[in-house]
Amino acid sequence: MPKMKTKSSAKKRFKVTATGRIVAAQAGKRHxxxxxxxxxxxxxxxxxxxCAADEAIVKTYMPYHR
Known part of the structure; x- marks a missing residue:
């Protein structure tokens, strides 16, 4: 079975903590x-x-960071 692909946009924008939470930059500070x-x-x-709802979406983009 082939490997699943990680979304490149997600790996650039999000990090996974040791406890499995997703860390992201704050929104609304570009201009x-x-x-x-x-x-x-x-x-x-x-x-x-x-939040938990957004976290579940992002985790599907990064299958090997669980």
């Missing part, structure tokens, strides 16, 4: 920072873990 509040910019720093 338009003038209209965002300082609190939003501060809270959107770094990375975040995805």
């Amino acid at each position: 338009g920072m003038i209209k965002r509040t300082k609190k939003f910019i501060r809270n959107a720093r770094g990375t975040t873990t995805l």
Whole structure:
């Protein structure tokens, strides 16, 4: 049986933690920072873990990272 393919876009954007959660960059920080509040910019720093529903979708894209 052939190997399953990993989505290249997913492996570039997501990382899997040791406990199996998915870590992704914060959304909404590419452009338009003038209209965002300082609190939003501060809270959107770094990375975040995805919710369970999104996590299930992303895990199907990376079959060998379970």
